[in-house]
Amino acid sequence: MATIEIEGRVLEVDGDGFLADPSVWDENLAAAIARFDGIQELTEKHWSIVRIIRNNWLEKGMAPMIRVICQQTGLKLREIYELFPLGPARGACRVAGLPKPDGCV
Amino acid sequence: MGTLTDPIKNKGLAVFEDLPDSRLITQLNSCVHCGLCAETCIYYLATGDERMIPARKVDLVASIYRRYHTVAGKLFPAIVKARDLDDDTAGEMVDLLYGACTMCGRCNAHCSIGIDIGFVIRTGRTMLSNMGMVPATLQSTVDAALVSGNNMSIPKEEFIDTLKWMEEELVDELNDPQAVIPLDQPGKRVLYTLNPREPKFFPLSIAAMAKIFYAAGESWTLSTRMYDVTNYAYFSGNINEASVIANRLWDEMSALKTQALVLAECGHGSAAFRWESPNYLHQKFPFEVMTSVEWIARYLRQGKIKLDPSRIKETVTLHDPCNLVRNGGIIHEQRYILRQCVENFVEMNPCGSDNYCCGGGGGQLAMSEYNERRIKIAGIKADQIRKTGAKIVVTPCHNCVDQISQINFHYKLNVQIKTIAEIVADALILP
Numbered sequence: 001m002a003t004i005e006i007e008g009r010v011l012e013v014d015g016d017g018f019l020a021d022p023s024v025w026d027e028n029l030a031a032a033i034a035r036f037d038g039i040q041e042l043t044e045k046h047w048s049i050v051r052i053i054r055n056n057w058l059e060k061g062m063a064p065m066i067r068v069i070c071q072q073t074g075l076k077l078r079e080i081y082e083l084f085p086l087g088p089a090r091g092a093c094r095v096a097g098l099p100k101p102d103g104c105v
Numbered sequence: 106m107g108t109l110t111d112p113i114k115n116k117g118l119a120v121f122e123d124l125p126d127s128r129l130i131t132q133l134n135s136c137v138h139c140g141l142c143a144e145t146c147i148y149y150l151a152t153g154d155e156r157m158i159p160a161r162k163v164d165l166v167a168s169i170y171r172r173y174h175t176v177a178g179k180l181f182p183a184i185v186k187a188r189d190l191d192d193d194t195a196g197e198m199v200d201l202l203y204g205a206c207t208m209c210g211r212c213n214a215h216c217s218i219g220i221d222i223g224f225v226i227r228t229g230r231t232m233l234s235n236m237g238m239v240p241a242t243l244q245s246t247v248d249a250a251l252v253s254g255n256n257m258s259i260p261k262e263e264f265i266d267t268l269k270w271m272e273e274e275l276v277d278e279l280n281d282p283q284a285v286i287p288l289d290q291p292g293k294r295v296l297y298t299l300n301p302r303e304p305k306f307f308p309l310s311i312a313a314m315a316k317i318f319y320a321a322g323e324s325w326t327l328s329t330r331m332y333d334v335t336n337y338a339y340f341s342g343n344i345n346e347a348s349v350i351a352n353r354l355w356d357e358m359s360a361l362k363t364q365a366l367v368l369a370e371c372g373h374g375s376a377a378f379r380w381e382s383p384n385y386l387h388q389k390f391p392f393e394v395m396t397s398v399e400w401i402a403r404y405l406r407q408g409k410i411k412l413d414p415s416r417i418k419e420t421v422t423l424h425d426p427c428n429l430v431r432n433g434g435i436i437h438e439q440r441y442i443l444r445q446c447v448e449n450f451v452e453m454n455p456c457g458s459d460n461y462c463c464g465g466g467g468g469q470l471a472m473s474e475y476n477e478r479r480i481k482i483a484g485i486k487a488d489q490i491r492k493t494g495a496k497i498v499v500t501p502c503h504n505c506v507d508q509i510s511q512i513n514f515h516y517k518l519n520v521q522i523k524t525i526a527e528i529v530a531d532a533l534i535l536p
Contacts, residue, residue: 014242015473038514062258066306067267077309085514087507088306102246103257104302104335104371104470104504 006032016090018100022057025097034095037086046083048073053096063093063101107192109236114190116235120228121170132225133167135218136160142212142222147462148205151482157205159212159222165198166229195238202229203240204475208340209427209462223432230342239341246337246471250350255333257301265329267304271312279319279535286315287326289361295325296363298334298354300371300503310370310503313530317401320533321409331357334369336377340468344385351382358392365393367400370524372428372466372502380433396429398501398525402438405445412532417447421528422495424453424486424509425460426502439501439525446532453489461485465508480515483508487516501525
């Protein structure tokens with residue numbers, strides 16, 4: 001298994017850079033993973049998306065539908081795609097510390 | 106002592122037994138090692154690693170056949186380069202047949218004697234699948250589809266909520282309460298399918314297709330029981346699981362008494378269903394099956410929809426999904442559509458049936474362990490896109506869309522990526 005080093009912590013990740021153990025996630029890690037994706041600083045809009053994804057994961061064990069993210073944040077679909085250039089799955093879900101979703105993403 | 110026990114090994118070797126015809130054996134005995142296939146393969150071109158040459162992959166499978174099914178291979182394996190099916194061989198097969206092949210079929214097209222190399226690779230994958238050696242990341246997507254009915258395990262109520270949401274947006278946009286997304290309605294002309302990534306994360310393509318159906322006055326429905334166009338068992342090589350998944354769409358067609366099945370923009374899904382499932386299920390289609398690309402082209406030919414090409418000013422290029430184009434023969438329809446959609450369309454070089462794979466096919470997007478390789482081989486596609494100077498890349502495959510999105514980010518191409526339905530919806534003149 002691959003590893004990444006973030007602020008002195010060595011963490012296991014899968015080949016796509018998703019955390020192997022979602023429970024080690026915290027907000028500092030989220031910010032660091034986002035920087036790998038070219039997001040220098042997570043804004044309040046980014047955080048609102050990340051928190052919904054994280055809570056959905058904790059409650060239901062899966063990433064939320066994009067509808068839930070749009071309706072709870074009031075953001076438009078295109079804004080979400082712009083905020084996370086790698087998209088909701090490889091971008092936002094990875095920042096939120098989830099495992100990589102199955103399927104064509 | 107290896108971990109491959111005889112019963113496991115025999116399950117793998119079963120692919121060489123009780124064959125219905127000589128197709129496989131002919132392919133395994135025919136390579137003349139001319140080497141033409143090397144320069145056709147994106148893995149070899151991008152890495153220079155000779156193990157990745159298609160003929161070497163064919164020979165890997167053929168060497169096992171020789172070991173167990175030829176006299177020379179049984180008696181003098183070293184002389185005829187016959188290999189035992191052991192841990193080393195199986196490990197190499199996993200790495201090369203799953204991890205270094207997108208099943209794009211470009212080697213097939215250039216093979217000097219016409220070996221169906223893709224078929225041999227799939228047979229090798231079937232061997233590994235029989236032995237329980239499918240990469241866990243790929244199997245997880247197959248399992249999700251088998252257990253939940255769709256490859257992202259989307260719960261039915263969340264699927265319905267998303268479609269209702271898309272429908273509200275469509276009714277608002279078109280200012281017509283008739284602009285609906287019908288669910289589970291029997292007796293319609295068309296049953297449309299989706300790639301689960303659309304409802305989960307990228308629903309604009311659903312709204313786009315609904316808009317096209319609306320403009321064409323189509324009688325159509327989606328099913329909430331079975332809408333998934335994908336079939337990842339086609340990639341894992343497990344024909345039984347591929348049959349189960351394909352059979353669900355057949356069943357849904359008869360349950361809803363629909364006349365035509367229109368497959369969402371999905372290369373492997375089209376291949377697995379339209380071109381392979383009659384073989385899996387040993388029957389002919391009792392209904393019409395078409396990809397949405399052909400279906401939209403038909404609307405244009407019949408004058409059912411009209412497009413305004415002046416709206417899209419940017420230069421547009423087209424990526425040809427291997428399964429749809431090289432393997433499926435759908436080459437002209439997407440070009441016929443695009444020329445009416447946009448003013449400035451440029452081809453990649455090479456294109457059409459000789460196009461390079463995006464690098465995400467064959468299940469690669471699901472298999473995280475080969476991520477680095479996948480991004481590396483995609484450099485070829487990145488160069489192709491960059492040389493066109495296009496600002497929009499259109500491709501009729503959601504898997505290609507995702508891979509090209511990653512290429513776009515990684516190689517800093519700064520392009521927009523759209524499906525055919527999305528660009529048609531942008532140019533659509535509404536009635």
